[in-house]
Amino acid sequence: MESNEQRILSVVRLIPMSMVASYGQVADLAGLPKRARLVSKVLKGTNDKEIPWHRIVSSQGKISIPKSLPSHALQRQLLLDEGVDIKGNSVNMAKHRWQPSIDTLLFQLSY
DNA sequence: TCAATGACGTATC
DNA sequence: CGATACGCCATTG
Numbered sequence: 001m002e003s004n005e006q007r008i009l010s011v012v013r014l015i016p017m018s019m020v021a022s023y024g025q026v027a028d029l030a031g032l033p034k035r036a037r038l039v040s041k042v043l044k045g046t047n048d049k050e051i052p053w054h055r056i057v058s059s060q061g062k063i064s065i066p067k068s069l070p071s072h073a074l075q076r077q078l079l080l081d082e083g084v085d086i087k088g089n090s091v092n093m094a095k096h097r098w099q100p101s102i103d104t105l106l107f108q109l110s111y
Numbered sequence: 112t113c114a115a116t117g118a119c120g121t122a123t124c
Numbered sequence: 125c126g127a128t129a130c131g132c133c134a135t136t137g
Contacts, residue, residue, distance in 0.1 A: 004113095022119085022120085023118075023119055023120085024119065027119090034119095034131095034132055034133070035119095035133070035134085036119040036120065036132085036133095037117065037118090037119050037120095037132080037133060037134070037135095038119095038133075038134065038135095039118090039119080040117070040118040040119065041117080041118085041134075041135080043118065044117095044118060052132090053118090056118080057118090058118085058119065058120080059119075059120055059121085060120085063118080064117095064118040064119070066118075067116045069118085071118085072118085075118090097123060113137100114134105114136100114137095115136080115137085116134105116136080116137105117126085117133105117134100117135095118126085119131105119133100120129105120130105120131085120132085121128105121129105121130090121131085122128105122130090122136085123128085123129085123130105124126105124127085124128085124129105
């Protein structure tokens, strides 16, 4: 059986350049409703360079990492480098919200 | 056990 | 738009 962590990372890997998704959105797509906090926990603990963790923000488009942590500035910079519109610490969701096609999900996932 | 915690979400004011 | 309140849930101590 595939672990929840694995399913979450599988979804995050699908997010394309300059697009973002929310913790809750990822949880839902991974088949784990009400588990947004689990997503944050998983991302916090992964070191895999292939995982675009910086493309995950709150449902309001704000960077959730505390400003006191260095990774907050890092996420912000990584997004800017991809051409994402950010004002303050909020992403322009209307423009960058990720909308995966059903085909994308069926191809990459097995459920 | 149980209370506290957190890279959350939604509703209200 | 910012602040607060409360719901939700796995993890921690």
